[in-house]
Amino acid sequence: MTSIVYYFQVHQPYRVKPFPYDAIGARSDYWDDWLNEDVAKRVAEKCYLPMNRQLLRAVERSDGAFRCCFSVSGTAIRQLAAWAPEALSSFRDLAESGSVEFLCETSRHSLAALVDPEEFQAQVGEQRALLKEHLGVEPTAFRNTELITDASVAQQVKELGFEVLLAEGADQLLHGKTAQALYGMAGADGFPLILRDFQLSDDIGFRFSNQGWEGYPLLAPTFNGWLESLPDERPFVGLFMDYETFGEHQSRDTGIFDFMDTMVDLAVGSDKLDFATPTEIARRDPIVEDLHYPRPISWADEERDVSAWLGNHMQRAAHEAIYKLGPAARASGDPDLLNAWRDFTTSDHVYYMSTKCETDGDVHEYFSPYDSPHDAYLNVMNALEDLRRRLGAD
């Protein structure tokens, strides 16, 4: 029996308004609320609401046998609360079903774990409060932003009282070993790691509607056949993807909704497959061995490292400029300034500055509201300069 561990990531950043040089010191409305509201409402309409409905029906239809987990970033929770409250309450319905686990992450979908442990801890605390307030849950499993993981991240997560960490099953980490087993983190007392099977995950998340792919069109019996043919000793398979895959990245007319519905029903009826959540796996399965992380590993781009966010000079300059303001923001005693600064820590801002080309560049461009990485960089640096002056920081 192999357990399917579905994890869906829900995230929306607060995108920055055009902030030209002469706006520095002249205005301090950093966020493009018109755009943010527009995107939040559109994605709620096309993805969150219909897919949540479908998954809740699957839980009910299967008497709770269908199980999955979500992570909803704090910036997404706040935007849904403001602009699409019905979508937020549909997440709450899933939480109350008892079959859906909600993971914790940083409240701002930030890179704080890499550079600012104090801020990381603060944002985890914020996220716990948001999850409690809006979804009524107390998380026990953790995923760091974009699955960025290494021993230091695992150690911080462990110290904050979580039981398990989700991570990428990258080749450079596994060296040919399977991702379909519970590992421990070397250097963090073997803290449990549930890895993503990137092949099977990306079949749904990226390749599903790609007509040039040899597996196209992907049908549920085919996909479940692949899962059923996994060796018996594999305890679980991690299928991790952006939740916006359903209805947003892959539009409804690709058949992605029907695929998922059928896939779930077939798996529930299969004697070789079932579903489980990360905390259930961590409590059930033994750790097979410890993994050594040579560097932080993420689920992004071909490199599976942090180069999607910190790959070029502009990204590193902006990243440094953001975290340099942290101490002043936290010491300011002004909740508005601190909140504004924290929303700049959202990793999307530096992601938009990526200058990678070819396949991954297309992905970056798909997500970016800017004309070019350089425009993204200048815009954020201008806004940060304004914030710096308001904070009275160096």
Add this chain to the structure above:
Amino acid sequence: MKVLVLGWEYPPAVAGGLGAACHGLTTALADRGHEVTLCTPADGAPADPAPYPGIERVSLGSDASFSPFHPGAILDPYSVDRVAGAAGAPAGAPPTGSAAQGADPKDPGSRSSSSHAQSARKLYGEDLSTAIQRYSREAVTRLADRDFDVVHAHDWMTFPAALRLRFVRRRPVCLHVHSTAIDRGGASAPGPVGSISAVERAGLRTADRVCAVSGFTRDLLVREYRLDPERVSVVHNAAPSGVNSSPARVVGPEGPSVLFVGRLTRQKGVGFLVRAAARVLESCPSARFVFMGEGEDRTRMIEMAAALGIGRRVFFTGGVSSELRDRAYADASVFVLSSVSEPFGLTPLEALRGGAAPILTDACGVREVLPSAPVCPPWDAAGLSAEIVTLLTDEARRLAVVEQGRAELARLTWAESARHLEAALEQARSTSGRRSKG
């Protein structure tokens, strides 16, 4: 003297450019009592918001001039804008003809910047060679029977027309060089810089007299085009209009600002200023560097600043309105003209008006009229950063540079420039026909 002026851009469509210089020189010549006829491409004169007494305007290349209904093309009111009358005529008197269309004649400022950009595109865009051919052809057909003593032509676009008139009418020609293809290609561009360079070289070697916008440009013409220095007069530009109103500024809590204004190109030496900025910020960490302008080096410069670890202190504003530019001048402590090859360079004069202390490279013409300004060689990032640090840390010195610069600025008038130009035109007349090529 009856002077036939061949210009390309009038009224000024591009700030700090050829149009401004042409305007300043031509009006000052008229003020000195000369009869001036100013010819510009029809496309370049969408309106004349401030018609000037004593200057007759001729638009060359307008479709109307070919109309069979206007056989006397030169007298065609739709293409000739004669502003007769006394100096006391109201500046806003509606000029006759099509030239007035599209603008409120009482408020030159009402022209939108986009219409400036449009006319600039027309003037310097892809139609340029066609426009030059048409301009040259019509200059001969429409001006050959006019009465004039000398032709004064501004920059290479008008040189072919001037030389044709010289041949047809046997009148002396004075060619005025505001910039060369060699400047625009960067000092180290290999070999001759294409056909524009050839037009410049041929024209300048034939002309009866040459005016250069600076000694720097004269030396370049002598060196690159093998002109006899005796044939070249230097006629500096004057200061842009306006008054020295801004007091020298006090540095605010946001730190002192070091300003660059211009195109982000190799010619302007931007990379060398970015490298200097990194050195300056080591000793003046609160300084800001502001780069105003667009250009093909933009992305490279942004990345360079980020790579040098000074991204937080370096700002790229892109193209900005003249109002924002003036504000930046007033806000700046130091202004840097980092050009590798700059025939003149008007921006330091604008910066002085705003109260910023200019630093120049020694490869620019403007240093000849601002002898007190600090100077360093182009590409010398260490030398430039030392000059910037001095001005940022020694306020008395900085104020002295501003004060001396403003005194030098006050002496720069178009009337003075026109006096030198007049002498050059006289020399053109006296040498005409007596000189062999070379």
